[in-house]
Amino acid sequence: MRIESIRLRNFKAFRDVSIRRIPSFFVVVGANGSGKSTLFDVFGFLHDALKGNIRQALDKRGRFQEVLSRGCDPQKDSILIELQFRMDIAGIERLVTYSVEIGERAGVPVVTRELLRYKRGRYGKPFHFLDFANGEGYAILNEEDFQKEEEDLEREQQKVSPDILAIKGVGQFDRFKAANAFRRLIENWHVSDFHISAARGRKDAAGEAEHLSEAGENLPLVARYLYEQHPAIFGNILETMARRVPGIASVEPRLMDDGYLTLRFQDGSFKTPFLDRYVSDGTIKMFAYLVLLNDPSPHPLLCVEEPENQLYPQLMAELAEEFRAYADRGGQVFVSTHSPDFLNALELDEVFWLVKDQGSATVHRAKDDFQIAAYMEAGDQLGYLWKQGCFAGIDP
Numbered sequence: 001m002r003i004e005s006i007r008l009r010n011f012k013a014f015r016d017v018s019i020r021r022i023p024s025f026f027v028v029v030g031a032n033g034s035g036k037s038t039l040f041d042v043f044g045f046l047h048d049a050l051k052g053n054i055r056q057a058l059d060k061r062g063r064f065q066e067v068l069s070r071g072c073d074p075q076k077d078s079i080l081i082e083l084q085f086r087m088d089i090a091g092i093e094r095l096v097t098y099s100v101e102i103g104e105r106a107g108v109p110v111v112t113r114e115l116l117r118y119k120r121g122r123y124g125k126p127f128h129f130l131d132f133a134n135g136e137g138y139a140i141l142n143e144e145d146f147q148k149e150e151e152d153l154e155r156e157q158q159k160v161s162p163d164i165l166a167i168k169g170v171g172q173f174d175r176f177k178a179a180n181a182f183r184r185l186i187e188n189w190h191v192s193d194f195h196i197s198a199a200r201g202r203k204d205a206a207g208e209a210e211h212l213s214e215a216g217e218n219l220p221l222v223a224r225y226l227y228e229q230h231p232a233i234f235g236n237i238l239e240t241m242a243r244r245v246p247g248i249a250s251v252e253p254r255l256m257d258d259g260y261l262t263l264r265f266q267d268g269s270f271k272t273p274f275l276d277r278y279v280s281d282g283t284i285k286m287f288a289y290l291v292l293l294n295d296p297s298p299h300p301l302l303c304v305e306e307p308e309n310q311l312y313p314q315l316m317a318e319l320a321e322e323f324r325a326y327a328d329r330g331g332q333v334f335v336s337t338h339s340p341d342f343l344n345a346l347e348l349d350e351v352f353w354l355v356k357d358q359g360s361a362t363v364h365r366a367k368d369d370f371q372i373a374a375y376m377e378a379g380d381q382l383g384y385l386w387k388q389g390c391f392a393g394i395d396p
Helices: 036-051 054-059 166-170 177-187 219-229 231-244 281-293 313-328 340-344 370-377 382-387
Strands: 003-011 014-019 025-030 079-089 092-105 108-118 127-133 136-140 155-159 248-255 260-267 301-305 332-337 351-357 360-365
Touching: 003 036, 014 360, 025 036, 025 313, 025 340, 036 054, 036 079, 036 166, 036 177, 036 301, 036 332, 054 108, 079 177, 092 177, 108 166, 108 177, 127 166, 127 177, 136 166, 155 166, 166 177, 219 231, 219 248, 219 260, 219 281, 231 248, 231 281, 281 313, 313 332, 313 340, 332 340, 340 382, 370 382
Parallel strands: 025 332, 025 351, 301 332
Antiparallel strands: 003 014, 003 079, 079 092, 092 108, 108 127, 127 136, 136 155, 248 260, 351 360
């Protein structure tokens, strides 16, 4: 299920922005404060709201008035998030639209409207298969019965708390196909907030972890899972590490005598392996990215901000290719960057940039800029064009 468009209204710096024709590998560049983190936080916000509720997701970001765009009236204006994505329904790929509108009533945030819609046939308007307002609404039961007229579809009336997403309640049931699929999609998003300090050190070996967490604190556990269950993948990771990090011959998840798990790195110059706390930040981060990008079951959406930090510039081209390969395996990838070296490895239709003017952000697509497209056609590269000031409105 690939996201094809995003519309945001009154979400922080995005007063009214639409991003269309989003590629499977989406890279955004922009000056500090232009809205790159805000754009990625849309997915984090929905993920948090699904895990808890709207109020908790807003409180984490400073409450409703801090998320609402500057200049808006909290009593009248609302936040809108709308996503369009492709999804297989009854053997046919359909363009599905999900939208949620959030307002505040007597100081309490509520979901004022929530819709999930798509066309049942080739023609006509999209039909609402989930439609809720202020905690009340309906979901369609027999949405896959395309032979029936719309008035014959079975609607099940539901009530949820006004601060809870309807897809959280309705989407837990298999009988609501589209809502259930979209809920699982959000649950499996990975919005990286990797902290090198969290990834280091001994970890409780109890339990299993198949996917790297957002902060990366379970890195040794995931490494052990790959080492034991997917040795070929782990072997490829080690080969890549040895090629990119001078001296690193191997990495081993080792269970210590006290029952804790840690990572031990083998430097070819020394006989004795050493613990991860003695390894550079860049080495830890590179290993974590390789573990993330070689996940046997890719996340449907992976968001990573500024992957170039702590990494050697000459590694950027290979890292960009690995993000692209991850997207090709089925996981859509969103990346923000300040690295010209990373941009140089990208294709024209993969790059967008943000410009912030008078507190409001706008989105521009490199492919739609005639001058940039002409330079690329002539053999130039996006990183060099960015450094030369060809991306109008931002100063590298």
